[in-house]
Amino acid sequence: MPKSTAPATKRATSKSVGAKAAPKASATRGAAARPAGSKRDGAADHAWDAIVIGGGHNGLTNAAYLAKAGLRTLVLERRHLVGGAAITEELRPGYWFTTFSYALSLLRPDIIHELELTRHGFMPILMPTTFCPMENGDYLLLGQDHGENHREIARHSRHDADAYDAFNHDVLKVCQAIKPLLDAAPPDIFSDDPEELVALAMLGSRFRRLDRKVLHDAVRLLTGSAADFLDDYFESDILKGYIASSSIIGTKVGPYSQGSGLVLLYHLMGEHDGEFGAWAFHKRGNGGFTQLLAKAAESFGVEIRLESPVESVITSGGRATGVALADGREFHAPIVVSALDPRRTFLELVDPRQLPTDLVDAITRFRFQGTSAKVNFALDGVPRYPALGDRTDQYRGFTNIGPSMEYLERAFDDAKYGAFSTRPYLDCAIQSQVDPDMAPPGKAVMSCFVQYAPYHLRESDWDTQRQPLGDTVQATLESFFPGFGDLVLQREVQTPLDIERTVGLSEGNIFAGEFLAPQMYFFRPAPGWSQYRTPIEGYYQCGSGTHPGGCVMGAPGKLAAERIIRDRGRAVAPDRANAVARDRQGAVARA
Structure with missing residues (x-):
């Protein structure tokens, strides 16, 4: 893969108690102040074509595409700001944090162009380095220069320096x-529709045409362990630990677990400016990104209302007709889209008795098992690493505390x-x-994604263990960066329970459902329901619990919008044909 940070893998996480939101797009302020009229406010002041539940990045993306297609679209967000898990907040005056989700990479390029995000301030900043400190005081520092990377890896293993090129080449082929x-x-795969059968045949043909090694590597990654795959290429612990860290993110697996290869592959597909393996930080964090996404949606005519928690989806005769808010207000539309996770979409917003038993059973068994936390630090300065003296350029990207696959597996043992x-x-x-705008001059903010922190604790609870977790993270950083504790001005700990409470992600799973083969592609979120529809006519799903999954990528929102627009076209076409027929009959009668 062309970027030195090829397997760099960045993702999502938690909330900020009492934090102040970044003042950005109008969607986060004025829209929430709209007065509510009658109980049937939606019917009284607007005739909506579509209502989107949830103002996270997928909900905003979905709404923008629907509005662009001409649908009068309303977004209802329960919090005081848009963004879902992709928000930026101020922990203390002048110190801004990406509270949960903290990097961009899998954002689909088509979304950037089709929603004209650059016009609204889209500003990704490449994260050019990955710094991997070691327990013996050494380190691995990878950047954008191929020659420097080769020499750096060769300090640890000459064999691995050459093998890294082969690995990147092979993985690039699989990603493509x-x-x-x-x-x-x-x-x-459960449909007899000729269109679906053709699509399935084309999918099989695509893989049949692959080179044998590419297909074999893909199957190994999709079904096997990251450790087995990496052991075939490398011998140095630090390089394997660095790459394998991407195989455990947000999922209750270790690098030696079957299924960790799939998580690794998903993150290896991260790209920036068309190049795999690159990750970016949006100006002002992911909250800056979702604010401009809200602006883009509004430019197409979307209305966003904040502090509007949806209690339930209103149905009549087997189809969705609107939503009811917690305060009793109702908004009505023939299309309702849930950007929430599958548990909330199928088991909370609607009465499960309206759904097929096999779907209810599948969603009940759908695995969340959040295992991640987030700790954010306001620092008095940039930490120093003894082997690098006063250098700080190693921090222009990610710092990876996972010096071996054994280290990662021992961390998993606790979970x-x-x-x-x-x-x-x-x-x-x-x-x-x-x-630099994230902190005052001479100061620093540090975001730490933490693995593992299981949602279900065996002998305690997260309200009790929140600060002990923060102490553990801080002690771990102190062991690699002596004097780190002296730099800490303020610390914010976000547990899986906090993620669930604040963002609404069930069990604090950052991907709205684990990345496991039985929960991906054809089966996300359930067999027979991977195409964004639900059994209730007019009710759709567009959250990260649908294909292709989590990270700030927007694909679920975009693909769901495309499905809705196609379905709507099919429904409208017969009506138009009937109208034309009636007009012709009338003309004949008048003649």
């Missing part, structure tokens, strides 16, 4: 083969038995080194 699957809905890791994996970013 898999990438088209991210940008299209899966075929319905297996219902405890957070005593020596956790940390994916850190000193974001003020990437965007």
Whole structure:
């Protein structure tokens, strides 16, 4: 893969108690202040074509595409700001944090162009380095220069320096083969519709035409463990640990677990400016991104109302007709789209008795098992690493605390038995080194993604263990960066329970459902329901619990909008044909 940070893998996480939101798009302020009229406010002041539940990045993307297609679209967001897990907040005056989701990479390029995001301020900043400190005081530092990367890896293993090129080449081929699957809905393998059968045949043909090694590598990654795959290429612990860290993010697996290869592949597909393996930080964080996404949606005519929690979807005669808010207001539209996770979409917003038993059973069994936390630090300065003296350029990207696959597996051992890791994996970013506006001059903000922190603790609860987790993360950082604790001005700890409470992600799973083969592609979120529809006519799903999944990518929102627009066209076409026939009959009668 062309970028030195090829397997760099960045993702989502938590909330900020009492934090102040970044003042950006009008969608976060004025829209919420709209007065509510009658109980049937939606019917009284507007005739909506579509209502989107949830103002996260997928909900905003979905709404923007629907509005662009001419549908009068309303977004209802329960919080005081848009963005869902992709928000930026002020922890203390002048210190801004990407509270949960903290990087961009899988955002689909078509969304950037089709929604004209650049016009609204889209400003991704490449994160050019990955710094991997080691427990013996050494380190691995990878950047954008191929020659420097080769020499750096060769310090640890000459064999691995050459093998890294082969690895990137092989993985690039797999990513190129898999990438088209991210940008299209899966075929319905349970349908006899000729259109679906053709799509399924084309999918099979695509893989049949692949080179044998590419196909074999793809199958190994999709079904096997990251450790087995990496052991075939590398011998140095630090390089394997760095790459394998991408195989455990947001999922209750270790690098030696079957299924970790799929998580690795998903993150290897991250891209920036058309190049795989590159990750970016949006100006002002992911909250800056969702604010401009809200502006784009509004430019197409979307209305966004904040502090408007939806209690339920209103149905009549087997179809959706609108939504009821927690305060009793109702908004009505023939299309309702849930950007929430599958549990909330199918088991909370509607009465499960309206759904097929097999679907209810599948969603009940759908695995969330959040295993991630987030710790954010306001710092008095940039930490120093003894082997690098006063250098700080290593922090222009990500700092990876996971020096070996064994380190990662030991961290997983704690989670297996219902405890957070005593020596956790940390994916850190000193974001003020990437965007100086995130902190006052001379100060710093540091975002730490923490794995593992299981939602279900065996012997305690997260309200009790929140600060002990923060202490553990801080102690881990102190062991790699002596004096780190002296730099800490303020610390914010976000547990899986906090993620659930604040963002609404069930069990705090950052992907709205684990990345496991039985929960992906044809089966996300349930067999027979991977194409964004639900059994209730007019009720759709567009959250990260649908294909292709999590990260700030927008694909679920876009693909769901395309499905809705196609379905609407099919429904409208017969009506138009009937109208034309009636007009012709009338003309004949008048003649």
